[in-house]
Amino acid sequence: MTAVKIVKVLGTSEESWQDAAEEAFRQANKTIDDISGIEIEDWTANVENDEIVEYHATAEVAFPVHDGEV
Structure with missing residues (x-):
């Protein structure tokens, strides 16, 4: 069985x-x-002056927990 860690990245x-x-x-x-x-x-x-000036995407990133990691 593999444990998976998830972190949020913007x-x-x-x-x-x-x-x-x-x-x-x-x-x-x-x-x-x-x-x-x-x-x-x-x-x-x-948004500034009725225009989108910067887009943001919040992502959850999944990766396996290897031996010795928490």
């Missing part, structure tokens, strides 16, 4: 929500080994 982009989600994954992948999946929990954005 990705941001000036381009799109998809780019924000991909940024969350890219940043998490720098420090987390063996990512097995991500779930986008929330999509939000900052």
